[in-house]
Amino acid sequence: MSGVQSTTGDVDVDLGQLFASLVRNWRRVVVVAAVVTGLAFVLASIATQHYRAETRLLIEARESVFTRPDGSSENERPILDEEGVTSQVEVIASSDILKQVAKKLDLASRPEFDATADMSTLARLLVIAGLKSDPNELPPEERVLKAFRENLSVYRVERSRVIVIQFASEDPKLAADVPNEIAEAYMAFQRDAKLASSTEATDWLKPEIADLTKRVKDAEARVAAYRAQSDLLVGQNNSVLATQQLSELSSELSRVRANRASAEATAQSVRQALKGGGSIDAIPEVLSSGLIQRLRERQVQLRADIADLSTTLLPNHPRIKALNSQLSDFDAQIRAEAERVLKGLVNEASTADLREKQLVAELNTLKVESARASEQEVELRALEREAAAQRALLESYLTRYREASSRQDRNYLPVDARVFSRAIVPSEAYFPKVLPIVGAAFVGSLLLMAVVTLLQELFSGRAMRPAPGSRVTPVTEVGMPVRRVASLSEDEAAWDGLDDRAVAIAEEQVPDVQVADEQQANAVAETAPVFAPAGISIEKAAEKLIAGGAARAIFISPEGDEAAATAVLVAREVADAGLRVLLLDLTASGAASGPMLDGRRYPGITNLLAAEAQFTDVIRPDYYSDCDVMPVGTADPARAMRAADRLPIIIDSLTTAYDLVILECGPADADEIGRLVGEGTEVLVSFLEHDEVVSDAADGLRAGGYEDVILVTPVGHVLPTSPVPTRSAA
Numbered sequence: 001m002s003g004v005q006s007t008t009g010d011v012d013v014d015l016g017q018l019f020a021s022l023v024r025n026w027r028r029v030v031v032v033a034a035v036v037t038g039l040a041f042v043l044a045s046i047a048t049q050h051y052r053a054e055t056r057l058l059i060e061a062r063e064s065v066f067t068r069p070d071g072s073s074e075n076e077r078p079i080l081d082e083e084g085v086t087s088q089v090e091v092i093a094s095s096d097i098l099k100q101v102a103k104k105l106d107l108a109s110r111p112e113f114d115a116t117a118d119m120s121t122l123a124r125l126l127v128i129a130g131l132k133s134d135p136n137e138l139p140p141e142e143r144v145l146k147a148f149r150e151n152l153s154v155y156r157v158e159r160s161r162v163i164v165i166q167f168a169s170e171d172p173k174l175a176a177d178v179p180n181e182i183a184e185a186y187m188a189f190q191r192d193a194k195l196a197s198s199t200e201a202t203d204w205l206k207p208e209i210a211d212l213t214k215r216v217k218d219a220e221a222r223v224a225a226y227r228a229q230s231d232l233l234v235g236q237n238n239s240v241l242a243t244q245q246l247s248e249l250s251s252e253l254s255r256v257r258a259n260r261a262s263a264e265a266t267a268q269s270v271r272q273a274l275k276g277g278g279s280i281d282a283i284p285e286v287l288s289s290g291l292i293q294r295l296r297e298r299q300v301q302l303r304a305d306i307a308d309l310s311t312t313l314l315p316n317h318p319r320i321k322a323l324n325s326q327l328s329d330f331d332a333q334i335r336a337e338a339e340r341v342l343k344g345l346v347n348e349a350s351t352a353d354l355r356e357k358q359l360v361a362e363l364n365t366l367k368v369e370s371a372r373a374s375e376q377e378v379e380l381r382a383l384e385r386e387a388a389a390q391r392a393l394l395e396s397y398l399t400r401y402r403e404a405s406s407r408q409d410r411n412y413l414p415v416d417a418r419v420f421s422r423a424i425v426p427s428e429a430y431f432p433k434v435l436p437i438v439g440a441a442f443v444g445s446l447l448l449m450a451v452v453t454l455l456q457e458l459f460s461g462r463a464m465r466p467a468p469g470s471r472v473t474p475v476t477e478v479g480m481p482v483r484r485v486a487s488l489s490e491d492e493a494a495w496d497g498l499d500d501r502a503v504a505i506a507e508e509q510v511p512d513v514q515v516a517d518e519q520q521a522n523a524v525a526e527t528a529p530v531f532a533p534a535g536i537s538i539e540k541a542a543e544k545l546i547a548g549g550a551a552r553a554i555f556i557s558p559e560g561d562e563a564a565a566t567a568v569l570v571a572r573e574v575a576d577a578g579l580r581v582l583l584l585d586l587t588a589s590g591a592a593s594g595p596m597l598d599g600r601r602y603p604g605i606t607n608l609l610a611a612e613a614q615f616t617d618v619i620r621p622d623y624y625s626d627c628d629v630m631p632v633g634t635a636d637p638a639r640a641m642r643a644a645d646r647l648p649i650i651i652d653s654l655t656t657a658y659d660l661v662i663l664e665c666g667p668a669d670a671d672e673i674g675r676l677v678g679e680g681t682e683v684l685v686s687f688l689e690h691d692e693v694v695s696d697a698a699d700g701l702r703a704g705g706y707e708d709v710i711l712v713t714p715v716g717h718v719l720p721t722s723p724v725p726t727r728s729a730a
Contacts, residue, residue: 670704
């Protein structure tokens with residue numbers, strides 16, 4: 001019952017009592033653990049043993065530098081990054097490869113791979129009941145493939161290019177054969193893929209090469225025809241003849257001009273030497289004449305003879321005069337010979353000048369011819385480029401075709417993977433591991449039973465104890481004169497006298513309440529059967545509100561804050577019945593919401609009226625039931641009362657969201673609750689001890705127009721209270 005709930009400040013968990021339950025129930029815990037361990041041992045012993053083996057592949061480029069095609073580059077090599085290796089994992093686990101292996105090893109004939117073989121009676125019943133799919137609906141090949149995939153595991157070793165192929169089977173030899181066969185099938189699949197690629201390449205290249213050969217011939221024929229038509233004869237260095245002749249003629253013209261200039265300069269120097277009477281011995285062209293050289297030699301000889309004779313003869317001697325006369329003749333002959341050399345130089349310069357003019361005329365003619373040839377050469381180069389491009393493409397296709405054909409003929413198709421660890425027949429089963437299974441079953445069952453035992457002890461209440469400073473308020477006296485009973489309805493006068501049933505209820509509930517001391521408990525037991533209560537109980541009040549379909553219940557507590565706990569008990573009782581309930585605390589001290597929120601101060605109705613909070617900020621769950629509560633709040637009451645006109649609107653909104661809204665108004669009268677009343681409203685008066693205050697409050701409500709006032713008493717219940725604040729020692 002919700003009526004016996006208390007606050008966290010009233011009870012604590014007794015850890016010693018809680019864990020002592022493990023000692024009291026150790027036999028049950030050990031027996032259950034032993035039974036579970038025995039069952040685990042039996043199941044592990046009779047379970048079918050499974051063996052597992054693995055094959056490892058290394059994904060790497062197997063093409064060597066010696067066999068790599070000449071046209072291939074590093075960019076054309078296989079991609080061996082993380083995505084590429086992961087893609088190979090999917091290829092290995094593909095259905096095509098698995099079907100090949102299953103067919104080669106004849107897995108369909110093994111019961112392990114056929115779900116329809118050796119079906120248990122339970123499995124057949126589940127199939128008939130529709131709780132399990134019928135394996136006969138699948139074709140045999142798909143059944144084998146499904147069982148194959150369940151026992152197969154293909155994965156990539158992290159941060160590597162290694163692929164692991166694992167397979168588990170009841171047959172250890174089959175466990176080793178399957179991954180090896182999968183690896184071989186994968187290698188054959190990759191080799192076939194490369195062979196198909198080479199075949200497709202040769203099939204495509206062959207007609208392309210034939211077409212390119214014809215196009216190359218046509219292009220080269222167009223080049224030759226255009227060259228013959230344009231008279232673009234090719235000379236040395238692959239240049240057009242006109243251009244080459246122009247170059248040679250330019251060189252000849254330069255040489256002739258240089259010779260003419262040299263002859264003119266030499267003639268001018270000889271002319272100046274002869275005209276000025278200077279020595280002509282310094283002119284190279286004069287000295288190079290043979291006659292002048294012989295005359296100079298004779299002249300030197302005469303001078304030597306004159307010198308010899310002068311030593312014995314006088315200057316007027318006929319012999320000396322004859323020699324001097326011969327010497328003068330030699331000078332005249334040398335000068336005459338120099339003039340003839342000058343005439344030769346002049347003639348040479350004139351010849352060079354004529355040659356220069358002739359070359360200039362020829363050069364102009366070749367310039368015109370070269371310009372025409374250059375224009376035609378542009379078109380010729382375009383035709384040659386086209387022919388060269390076609391020729392290069394043809395040569396490339398021919399090279400690739402020869403390489404692809406040679407690989408097919410020699411059957412050299414390296415796969416970009418290799419097996420570096422083949423599976424061997426396992427000698428030890430990987431499942432079941434009897435010792436780990438039995439150990440895990442024993443430890444797990446011990447922990448589970450320990451948790452179950454602790455929860456049973458905790459929920460039974462035996463592990464709870466009064467908290468330090470807790471305060472329990474028992475109801476000791478509840479009664480009213482007989483004259484008040486006559487004014488109540490039948491339901492409200494449910495207790496007309498204290499019979500044996502009432503005494504039994506009081507004796508049953510009072511011991512469950514942990515009171516502060518034994519004297520208080522005895523007082524409760526002694527005073528409970530003295531008075532005859534005239535109000536209805538908490539349970540009856542909750543039943544009446546639920547049966548009557550009340551939308552809101554207004555509680556009046558003439559005796560003050562302690563009687564306000566009745567509204568809390570009724571709200572919890574209705575919430576336990578499954579209805580959505582909200583308690584709205586309208587007391588000045590927060591006596592109703594304090595026990596539900598452990599006495600803490602939270603935003604509430606005053607904050608909502610003062611526009612300081614929203615609904616989601618002021619509605620909080622009860623700590624000890626499914627009921628919701630809206631406390632008084634922390635806002636200034638005077639400021640909140642300025643917006644009191646909004647209170648009916650707020651209550652109407654709450655009645656729309658909740659099945660029942662309970663309003664605790666404290667010691668209010670009929671006028672004060674007027675604005676709180678609406679459709680489906682019940683007015684209840686809660687009391688602990690019936691006295692004149694309670695009678696006057698009930699009469700005042702009836703006089704104010706509320707004829708069906710219900711009196712509620714919390715007899716037999718512990719009143720929930722807020723924790724008593726503790727004071728620190730000064």
